[in-house]
Amino acid sequence: MRMRTWKFVPMLALFLVVHEVPAATKVKVGVLVSMSSFISDLTGQGSVEAAKLAIEDFRKRHPGTTVELVSADHQNKPDVATGIVREWFDRESVDVLLDGAPSPVSLAVTDIVKDKNKVFLASSASHSDLSGKKCNPNTVQWTYTNWAFANGTGKAVVRQGGNTWFFMTADYAYGHSLEKETADTVKAAGGKVLGTVRHPVSAADLSSFLLQAQASKAKVIALANAGGDTINSIKQAAEFGVVPGKQNLAALNLYITDVHAMGLKTAQGLMFTTAFYWDLNESTRAFSKRFASRMNGKMPTQAQAGAYSSLLNYLLAVERAGSPGNGARVVAEMRNVGWFEDPLFGRTRVQENGGVQHAMYLTQVKTPSESRAPWDYYKILQKIPEELAFQPKEQTGCPLVK
The missing domain is CATH 3.40.50.2300 (Response regulator)
Known part of the structure; x- marks a missing residue:
């Protein structure tokens, strides 16, 4: 079975055999997290930093792509979260939503993402309905499920x-x-x-x-x-x-x-x-060392590793699709690669229910x-x-x- 392989050297430089992205391609990422609640330590600012690392690694090989990042604190309130998401989609041209825990927040925003034909990378939300009863063509549940x-x-x-x-x-x-x-x-x-x-x-x-x-x-x-x-x-x-x-x-x-x-x-x-431990192998250690240098020595959680990995794969799918404009098409591109070797999660694939398989x-x-x-x-x-x-x-x- 053919697998897409990402080989890593020190500093996690990406050697990817892919087509060049058109110079006009622009992507805007919105990281929706809790910054001051009972889950802020496991996602929070760490998810923002993980997303920045993914963007940096992607742009090393694709300097013609403009990737902008914004972030917001949803305060653990679904109504606040939905307000932020609508503002991002309607006024700020955000293409992809990242993180989204806890579950009441993720369940509240997933339908908005579908209606606007954007993408939701549920990298920290574990409620199984996201890839079950409430699955949709625009949501990917990346890291784990209940x-x-x-x-x-x-x-x-x-x-x-x-x-x-x-x-x-x-x-x-x-x-x-x-x-x-x-x-x-x-x-x-x-x-x-x-x-x-x-x-x-x-x-x-x-x-x-x-x-x-x-x-x-x-x-x-x-x-x-x-x-x-x-x-x-x-x-x-x-x-x-x-x-x-x-x-x-x-x-x-x-x-x-x-x-x-x-x-x-x-x-x-x-x-x-x-789903993840920083000391699993050379690739996880290299990423975690970079992450820790930005987070006062803290090692990444599994949710923060999921933020990095899901966003990097999304950006590669945008490159294949040619544009982030059609969210369902970009998610389809994430599925179409089949099994590939992810730097943090190993052998991985996105299924048609939006659920991701890895060890x-x-x-x-x-x-x-x-x-x-x-x-x-x-x-x-x-x-x-x-x-x-x-x-x-x-x-x-x-x-x-x-």
Whole structure:
């Protein structure tokens, strides 16, 4: 099978065998992120910087293309996000929307993108409906889905004896989706769900919810939340003596910035599934070194790596399409290349439901004694092959899949 290969040398210089872009080609990128909420550390300014790196790498080989970037803080409010997006599309000639987490924001803007025939690169949004029931020809869900997180972690934990589960879930669309996807996986693997409790987003005191989870006697307390909510859940679970004990925590969506914020002493032993780790190979290390030099030494999260990779692939698709003007056509170009070798995610392809296939990794947080250097936090337990890491497109409910 023919694959498009990107070979990298130091500084991640791109050697791409492609046609020249017409000098008149102009692309405007809008990075829609949260800059001051419970998820700002895992996306936020880091996604903006990752997008800038993608633009720089593309323009090294395509200096005739003008790529402009704008960014905005949606404040974690879908109505604010939709207002920004309409302004960008109607008045500022933005061609492509990047990032878009959390899920209520991404679900709110995806229909606008379709109506305006633009492109949405959902590089940090994980709600499975984006490549399922709400799929459209203009949206690409690049980095991960809730199904991928659930499939990787749920199966592994049940296989290791964690056959009774209790969910502690963030009370919004993302949390509900992640809980359902994981519960279905656990049941299919032979486990049981004993109950669930839902907590407000960004709640400072989670003690009552943790005590309910502890009282369930479930072997696994599953955290269907993200960012600051995950950090607070794990920290308070240790403070209240929920763990260590007879119960274990399963972080269903964990980011390297979460581990850094908690410290290895608190996070050690957590098992989770991730799409990216900075120390996987030479290409991921080269990109991450450049990223860290702009982010005060912070290594990129999987969402920020997704911002870089999805935007770079979009720009290459614009080059093949000849113009960013027809968003659905550009996304079709992203699909038409089939399997290719991505510098950060390895063997990758975009499917007709807008979902991207690449490998995922079952991962465990190292103990303090196992860590040899700053940000040396992960042990890769298993590579989940790209054909198995994501839900089969025929099962997603996407009406575009024939």
